[in-house]
Amino acid sequence: MSALPRRRALIRLGGILATAGTAVLMARYSQAEDPIGRVIEIEARRFRYSPNEIIVKQGEVVILTFRAVDFTHGFSVPDLNVRVDLIAGQITPVRLQPITVGRFPFLCDNFCGDGHEEMHGTLTVEA
Amino acid sequence: MDRRNFLNLAALGGGAVFVSSLPGCANLGATGKAANADFYFVQLSDVHWGYQGPANPDASVTLGKAVVAVNALAVQPDFVVFTGDLTHTTDDPIERRRRLREFRQIVADLKVKDVRFMPGEHDASLDRGAAFMEFFGATHYTFDHKGVHFIALDNVSDPGAKIGDEQLAWLEADLAKLDKAAPIVILTHRPLFDLAPKWDWATRDGAKAMQILMPYQNVTVFYGHIHQENHQMTGHIAHHSAKSLIFPLPAPGSQEKRTPLPWDPATPYKGLGFREVATSPQTAACTLNEFGLERS
Numbered sequence A: 001m002s003a004l005p006r007r008r009a010l011i012r013l014g015g016i017l018a019t020a021g022t023a024v025l026m027a028r029y030s031q032a033e034d035p036i037g038r039v040i041e042i043e044a045r046r047f048r049y050s051p052n053e054i055i056v057k058q059g060e061v062v063i064l065t066f067r068a069v070d071f072t073h074g075f076s077v078p079d080l081n082v083r084v085d086l087i088a089g090q091i092t093p094v095r096l097q098p099i100t101v102g103r104f105p106f107l108c109d110n111f112c113g114d115g116h117e118e119m120h121g122t123l124t125v126e127a
Numbered sequence B: 001m002d003r004r005n006f007l008n009l010a011a012l013g014g015g016a017v018f019v020s021s022l023p024g025c026a027n028l029g030a031t032g033k034a035a036n037a038d039f040y041f042v043q044l045s046d047v048h049w050g051y052q053g054p055a056n057p058d059a060s061v062t063l064g065k066a067v068v069a070v071n072a073l074a075v076q077p078d079f080v081v082f083t084g085d086l087t088h089t090t091d092d093p094i095e096r097r098r099r100l101r102e103f104r105q106i107v108a109d110l111k112v113k114d115v116r117f118m119p120g121e122h123d124a125s126l127d128r129g130a131a132f133m134e135f136f137g138a139t140h141y142t143f144d145h146k147g148v149h150f151i152a153l154d155n156v157s158d159p160g161a162k163i164g165d166e167q168l169a170w171l172e173a174d175l176a177k178l179d180k181a182a183p184i185v186i187l188t189h190r191p192l193f194d195l196a197p198k199w200d201w202a203t204r205d206g207a208k209a210m211q212i213l214m215p216y217q218n219v220t221v222f223y224g225h226i227h228q229e230n231h232q233m234t235g236h237i238a239h240h241s242a243k244s245l246i247f248p249l250p251a252p253g254s255q256e257k258r259t260p261l262p263w264d265p266a267t268p269y270k271g272l273g274f275r276e277v278a279t280s281p282q283t284a285a286c287t288l289n290e291f292g293l294e295r296s
């Protein structure tokens, strides 16, 4: 139904995250078996992620550890079919293992005020 | 009214840019002849009253210009609808109400008194539509006009751009009362399909709404949010976004950032405008007539 179908999820997800649909390569979902990944701390604050350029290696398991300080921001990577609410005042870990090399824009998709439209960044997956 | 007369009058009145019949506007293409337009309405969108910035140094007078342009239409529309972002967002609940009040005062000068309002995320997302409802009532509703069923869907009061299961159930129940061939117009703010998710040009549960609408044969969707015209189909259902009245935005997903197109002093108001929609309940055909504010 979509004119611009989202890229099927070439990504492995774990932790609290369970996105709907397109389970193509999201298989092997398991918290217990997941190896400990590299932790990348990210602060989400109106209207910025710090850092907003995230660089990971292809196949690397990383745990993006979000701390939303002032609002329940969103974290959405449409190309990877990843999205999660970052509850204000909480730590939200997002475990992922990107399989596809590329630059994937991410954005806050919970309207958080004047500047919401500028709250975005890029996840770069390097070979 | 004969469609040709309607279009001529419209052109005289307000500087029509072009007239087009689009796929999905049922029967126009199929029969190759124009339908009789039984009535028309005007869609205005994305006013962002209260915006201050370089993308529109004339922001304080742009809405007034649009009101004058609509009032100058030789044949007045049956009604006018604003498809959201009446105001530019503010954290301050008092300022939000001040902007809504000023907006309402300015559009009170429309000659047409049947005016329908919808919220955008700038109006409603920070307080779940509370201020909007104080001024304009419900954020989702239906009405019938000369045989066409209109449904205003709210995909902005939830800050996560969800219609929500409750409203979806309401939509389903409302549609269940209709014949599958009934002419239906959906009014909403955000695209109901994934136009450019990386720019948040989508509705998180829009696919559910489309699924509910899909069995109905004559559905046309008019929306705003993206500050430009865009025409796309989901199966047999056409989606038409409208120009804004504050600043245009780049083509969907065409660049990394969805920054406003710069104001060009040589062509002020370029890319801003509104549209007329002529429709006929007999054929459910829609004819769009786009107006540029720079020409009026």
Ligand SMILES: [Cu+2]
Pocket: A046, A047, A071, A072, A073, A074, A108, A109, A110, A111, A112, A116, A119
């Ligand atoms: Cu945010």
